[in-house]
Amino acid sequence: MSSAGIYTHFPFCQQRCHYCSFRSQAVGSLPEDEREALFAEYLAAVRKEAELWQLPLKPTTLYLGGGTPSLLKLHLVPFLKVLKQRFGIGDHHEVTVEANPATVTGEELAALREAGANRLSLGLQSTHNNLLEACGRLHSFEDFLETWNAARRAGFENVSLDLIYGLPGQTLADWENTLADVLALRPEHISLYALTVEEGSRWEALPQGAFPPDEEVAAEYELACELLEADGYLHYELSNWALPGKESRHNLLYWTGGDYLGLGAAAHSHLSGFRVWNSWPTSLYLEKVKKESRPLAYSWALPFAWGKWAATEGGEGLSLEDKRAEALILGLRLIRGVDETAFRARYGWSEKWDEEIGFLAEKGLVFTDPLRLSKQGLLLANQVFLRFLEG
Numbered sequence: 001m002s003s004a005g006i007y008t009h010f011p012f013c014q015q016r017c018h019y020c021s022f023r024s025q026a027v028g029s030l031p032e033d034e035r036e037a038l039f040a041e042y043l044a045a046v047r048k049e050a051e052l053w054q055l056p057l058k059p060t061t062l063y064l065g066g067g068t069p070s071l072l073k074l075h076l077v078p079f080l081k082v083l084k085q086r087f088g089i090g091d092h093h094e095v096t097v098e099a100n101p102a103t104v105t106g107e108e109l110a111a112l113r114e115a116g117a118n119r120l121s122l123g124l125q126s127t128h129n130n131l132l133e134a135c136g137r138l139h140s141f142e143d144f145l146e147t148w149n150a151a152r153r154a155g156f157e158n159v160s161l162d163l164i165y166g167l168p169g170q171t172l173a174d175w176e177n178t179l180a181d182v183l184a185l186r187p188e189h190i191s192l193y194a195l196t197v198e199e200g201s202r203w204e205a206l207p208q209g210a211f212p213p214d215e216e217v218a219a220e221y222e223l224a225c226e227l228l229e230a231d232g233y234l235h236y237e238l239s240n241w242a243l244p245g246k247e248s249r250h251n252l253l254y255w256t257g258g259d260y261l262g263l264g265a266a267a268h269s270h271l272s273g274f275r276v277w278n279s280w281p282t283s284l285y286l287e288k289v290k291k292e293s294r295p296l297a298y299s300w301a302l303p304f305a306w307g308k309w310a311a312t313e314g315g316e317g318l319s320l321e322d323k324r325a326e327a328l329i330l331g332l333r334l335i336r337g338v339d340e341t342a343f344r345a346r347y348g349w350s351e352k353w354d355e356e357i358g359f360l361a362e363k364g365l366v367f368t369d370p371l372r373l374s375k376q377g378l379l380l381a382n383q384v385f386l387r388f389l390e391g
């Protein structure tokens, strides 16, 4: 196994945003002592899980994501140090912590920076307070600016901001303002996501008419492509832009078929062609890690030498065809596209794809040499991907 990443999931949020049904538990209404006890138990369990795995990994990235890791406040600091030591993560490696504005103080940011976090990912979503409120976000744009300034003061020189477009009630002018506000700050990295209303989220009950039509959502994406590129941002992945050299190394591992170990409740791992995922809900995860038993059901997928994968709930080995299709789709997410020679050497090729690529090129959705999505293809990426799954 070569270079790899470690992802740690923190399945806690203050309250649930209206579009979200991620594997995260709202803890805002828990009494403080119960909440503190839950966090302490969870961090101890993840540390134990990290010890139970015995993988021959050489991680080069560490990502603390969620949920809202910043809810764990200063408890995250010793935890981060332990994890870095456990996996041999050094200062030259990428260590990202996700945070939500107004859940993290300047003192906490300084302590995280001091402990080795060198990249911060902030969920901003919009700079319009009425839209933030409508989404069920707990922060205003002014709260975000406080967190942003505190992050810079704490020495974070690599900050990523997440924004959402296609929100109910959001106009193209609102979106343009949000982009202008963000570009004025010049973050090193920007992720833009089209709103997807997840099953089980509060907004699932909204009528279709509440959401902007597809053409408007497409116009918002096109506007972002234009403005970010004009401001010197490199569009390197379907939904991600970075200043030169500031691409997310951790996420690049996902898009290039790299290995990663996921720790914590509901975390997913990809290890040498096996995909495994941890138990959910958190209570079940905690119970399994406490028992330390190795679930024999997945011993076909995971060698015994890899320690006790105590929290593993499910797993699958990918067939060559699955791996190949997945690798092609992930490769097409990258704006640089797919290096066909290297791809063929690693995964082989499916004969049916030549026909699909010919069809897509004729429709103006992909370019060949190298194989990559066109501007139109970026807008219809999911339809393009589907052809490789069905093909």
Ligand code: SF4
Binding pocket: 012, 013, 015, 016, 017, 020, 021, 022, 024, 066, 067, 068, 100, 123
């Ligand atoms: S969007 Fe993020 S902060 Fe909001 S509920 Fe989902 S995981 Fe939590």
